Amino acid sequence: MNKPARQLRIREIIQQEHVENQHDLLRLLKEKGVKVAQATLSRDCAELGIIRSKTHAGYRLLFAEEHSGRIIKGLVGMEVVSVAANETSVIVRTLPGRAHGVGSWLDQFHSPLILGTIAGDDTVLVIPDSVENISALISYIHKNLSTN
Template sequence: MNKQVRQLKIRETLRLHEVGNQHDLIRLLEEAGIKVAQATLSRDCTEIGVVRSRGAGGYRLVLPEENPGNIIKGLVGVEVLSIESNETVVIIKTLPGRGHGVASFFDQMKNSPILGTVAGDDTVLVIPRSVSQISQVISYIQENLSKN
């Protein structure tokens, strides 16, 4: 079975079933006639953007389309301690070990006033598309960290 067909079946399975973890996903795929190694499944899930999300019934695997950002926004918002800037860049301070996750969250945004980020353990350097947009970048960051 080729990768595209396998990833399509993973998406379909996640849309049709409440899947708590990759072990459950492997079982459901096997029931559908698809045998996949855990390492291959893990790579596929990463490539198609599957995330583990906490809901009322506990954790489950979800596709990005099902998770428009509110869940992740709430998590990222909790990880950010402060936002500061000068006339050229914005610095986001995070909880220890969360700089890369926060940077990745902003790097994946579409139509963003952010050109890119550089992450350390607990600090994210945010580079605006234009230095004249520093205040808009700060507002954009704050809006995307709110939980509503």
């Protein structure tokens, strides 16, 4: 099997299975008919940005960008103090000086629920696309900013 096809199989396995280490990955590849040496697998993992990380379910091989996204989400979530709404808008209160980062984090998702955000020092005004979507927007914010 050529390198691109092998790396595609590795990606598929990492995304679909709970793989704790390279030994398990090597075994799963063999089960799928992919013959590869440990040294080659190690190089493939490095090229694909696969890391071993501790999760709530134990150790797992992950793509580095997936791992860093979880870390950033956790950090941004710790900056949020509260989320409140009225009939027309949502307010996210943050630690002092953190509103801009939280607003930028929300903006990066390009959610159709969010028309825009305006950040001050410790407050982010989140303007919904429609007042009918306020509760959905609050749930969305909790999902994307909460450390829970």
